[in-house]
Amino acid sequence: MTIDALRIRIDEIDAQLVRLLNERAACALAIGELKRAVGVAIYQPDREAAVLRHVRARDAEMGGPLGAGAIGRLFERIIDEARRIERVSVADGGGPADPQER
Amino acid sequence: MTIDALRIRIDEIDAQLVRLLNERAACALAIGELKRAVGVAIYQPDREAAVLRHVRARDAEMGGPLGAGAIGRLFERIIDEARRIERVSVADGGGPADPQER
Numbered sequence: 059m060t061i062d063a064l065r066i067r068i069d070e071i072d073a074q075l076v077r078l079l080n081e082r083a084a085c086a087l088a089i090g091e092l093k094r095a096v097g098v099a100i101y102q103p104d105r106e107a108a109v110l111r112h113v114r115a116r117d118a119e120m121g122g123p124l125g126a127g128a129i130g131r132l133f134e135r136i137i138d139e140a141r142r143i144e145r146v147s148v149a150d151g152g153g154p155a156d157p158q159e160r
Numbered sequence: 161m162t163i164d165a166l167r168i169r170i171d172e173i174d175a176q177l178v179r180l181l182n183e184r185a186a187c188a189l190a191i192g193e194l195k196r197a198v199g200v201a202i203y204q205p206d207r208e209a210a211v212l213r214h215v216r217a218r219d220a221e222m223g224g225p226l227g228a229g230a231i232g233r234l235f236e237r238i239i240d241e242a243r244r245i246e247r248v249s250v251a252d253g254g255g256p257a258d259p260q261e262r
């Protein structure tokens with residue numbers, strides 16, 4: 059593959075990543091709303107640990123090249139961003155997260 | 161959707177994210193190898209800026225909930241991790257990145 063072809067593939071992957079990351083964030087927001095409705099604690103470290111175990115296991119199956127360390131750091135950031143938009147959403151009374159960033 | 165159903169969907173999304181992030185990293189490594197072979201500078205800030213513009217544009221089309229700020233931070237981390245495994249790969253003479261993390 060040429061550099062140009064690889065970059066085109068990266069752009070395709072990135073478009074899918076943006077779609078999946080947004081769908082994931084929407085699911086996390088929906089979970090937060092359900093938890094508030096039934097009065098469950100929003101922050102559940104057990105679930106977070108399970109998510110990290112799951113993605114490291116999927117990564118190990120793939121055999122890289124990222125590896126458990128990189129995958130762990132990336133998903134910690136993904137979880138952090140979901141938590142951040144959740145906080146903004148609650149502070150705004152459920153409106154869109156951080157409209158000034160759009 | 162119930163909390164359990166949303167978590168199952170998040171796990172499915174995460175499995176796809178792990179696959180795409182690894183495929184993306186493999187493409188970035190391949191670009192690095194091609195660049196070394198032809199003697200082009202590895203770090204190209206123009207391309208990085210183009211990647212960030214592209215993912216912010218895709219995100220704007222989707223209408224959130226992440227937003228340009230979160231997408232930018234996530235992709236900066238994704239690009240950072242690709243650069244990190246590239247450095248390890250070059251230091252090891254092209255072997256697998258950071259085998260101790262597996």
